[in-house]
Amino acid sequence: MKKVTFYTLGCRLNIAESGSMAQGFAERGYEIVEFGQDTNYVVINTCTVTNKADSECRNIIRKAHRISPAAKIIVVGCYAQLEAAKIAEIEGVELILGTSEKHRLFEHLDSAMADEGTATIRVENSSKFFGAATQEVDSHTRAFLKIQDGCNYFCTYCIIPFARGRARSIKVDEAVAQSKDLVVKGYKEIVLTGINIGEFSGTAGEKFEDLVRRILEIEGLERLRVSSIEPNTVTDELFELLGHEKMMPHFHVPIQSGDDSILKAMRRHYDIAQFKILIERLHTAYPNASIGTDVIVGFPGETDEIFQNTFDLLAELPITHFHVFPYSVRKGTKAEKFEGHLRGDVKKDRVKRLNQLGEVKVIKFMKQFVGSEQSVLFEQRNRDGDFEGFTPNYLRVKVPAGRDLRNCVLDVKIESVDGTDLRGTLL
Numbered sequence: 001m002k003k004v005t006f007y008t009l010g011c012r013l014n015i016a017e018s019g020s021m022a023q024g025f026a027e028r029g030y031e032i033v034e035f036g037q038d039t040n041y042v043v044i045n046t047c048t049v050t051n052k053a054d055s056e057c058r059n060i061i062r063k064a065h066r067i068s069p070a071a072k073i074i075v076v077g078c079y080a081q082l083e084a085a086k087i088a089e090i091e092g093v094e095l096i097l098g099t100s101e102k103h104r105l106f107e108h109l110d111s112a113m114a115d116e117g118t119a120t121i122r123v124e125n126s127s128k129f130f131g132a133a134t135q136e137v138d139s140h141t142r143a144f145l146k147i148q149d150g151c152n153y154f155c156t157y158c159i160i161p162f163a164r165g166r167a168r169s170i171k172v173d174e175a176v177a178q179s180k181d182l183v184v185k186g187y188k189e190i191v192l193t194g195i196n197i198g199e200f201s202g203t204a205g206e207k208f209e210d211l212v213r214r215i216l217e218i219e220g221l222e223r224l225r226v227s228s229i230e231p232n233t234v235t236d237e238l239f240e241l242l243g244h245e246k247m248m249p250h251f252h253v254p255i256q257s258g259d260d261s262i263l264k265a266m267r268r269h270y271d272i273a274q275f276k277i278l279i280e281r282l283h284t285a286y287p288n289a290s291i292g293t294d295v296i297v298g299f300p301g302e303t304d305e306i307f308q309n310t311f312d313l314l315a316e317l318p319i320t321h322f323h324v325f326p327y328s329v330r331k332g333t334k335a336e337k338f339e340g341h342l343r344g345d346v347k348k349d350r351v352k353r354l355n356q357l358g359e360v361k362v363i364k365f366m367k368q369f370v371g372s373e374q375s376v377l378f379e380q381r382n383r384d385g386d387f388e389g390f391t392p393n394y395l396r397v398k399v400p401a402g403r404d405l406r407n408c409v410l411d412v413k414i415e416s417v418d419g420t421d422l423r424g425t426l427l
């Protein structure tokens with residue numbers, strides 16, 4: 001049996017797309033093995049969000065060749081889209097597919113491999129939407145449905161609109177058909193995924209709210225989540241839909257900075273006042289919801305005072321989960337040329353302070369559920385032998401269990417907070 005392994009860098013959409021490619025290999029009779037084993041093919045799904053991400057991609061390609069010198073290496077995705085020529089120089093690389101072409105991997109595979117000696121490059125960008133309902137490569141019970149790709153925003157720090165192209169979306173009928181298929185396959189939860197889901201209505205000619213409503217109507221589907229949504233794109237209609245019993249009370253709304261001057265320099269599409277109103281409204285309507293956000297720390301020009309504004313705002317708002325990233329330059333972006341780039345140690349210190357705040361806040365949030373009953377969708381047994389899964393508001397719960405609970409939604413009594421997880425017992 002031929003073997004293939006995957007290495008995925010970057011965002012959730014990349015993870016979903018690797019899942020889709022892995023399914024394609026499995027359907028063709030390949031065994032999917034863990035990265036680090038000797039294989040026939042290695043697929044590296046790349047990211048190009050920062051210069052650091054680029055060098056990480058190159059290192060992984062070299063590492064894959066060292067581990068499995070005879071393997072044919074296929075490099076796909078965002079970094080492949082922008083730096084194909086550079087990748088082609090690395091030993092072992094046979095096929096390079098950009099962000100649109102990676103969806104036609106199997107069409108390219110045979111012809112490319114016949115061309116011994118030189119890497120085949122296919123990086124034509126397309127305005128068509130490609131995507132298939134998929135699960136994570138190492139997935140358990142949640143399916144990721146890609147409904148949107150690309151972005152038209154051109155935030156000054158971000159290269160994504162160049163790598164993935166302009167915003168485009170799935171048709172609502174197609175998304176509903178794929179969701180029904182996932183439910184028939186036994187998935188209980190679907191996560192709607194995209195680069196900028198808020199762009200759906202603007203580019204699809206159909207409304208995102210209609211897509212959500214129709215998926216919620218599917219019989220047999222128990223849970224629906226939206227992976228991340230830009231703060232300026234939450235409409236009143238969507239806000240109402242978030243209260244549907246199948247819609248999980250778990251929202252992810254990136255803030256990036258808590259200071260208007262930085263948001264302006266980033267060219268984000270909202271200001272702090274709007275962001276605050278949205279978060280307070282979400283919290284008032286759905287008090288048990290977890291609310292996550294992304295923050296970029298140390299953007300050029302971020303003074304101590306500006307950083308303190310971000311810190312104070314995040315301390316004040318009912319945000320429960322922080323995803324903190326130090327600003328890291330990406331060549332080709334507007335921000336690369338900005339004045340006032342910060343030293344690494346300053347950024348590191350600010351990241352640490354925000355992470356400490358985040359930890360205090362998430363533990364405080366979790367504590368309020370001790371003693372409550374929660375329905376948990378179980379995913380897998382962990383190394384300690386406990387089964388773990390997620391509450392509707394995306395808190396990880398661990399329970400002792402003698403039997404296999406995978407893909408079961410069960411009621412759990414929450415007993416305690418254990419690090420940044422919850423511990424409970426089955427009811």
Ligand code: SF4
Pocket residue numbers: 151152153154155158159160161195196230
């Ligand atoms: S919204 Fe901004 S940060 Fe997000 S993908 Fe688009 S350009 Fe990049």
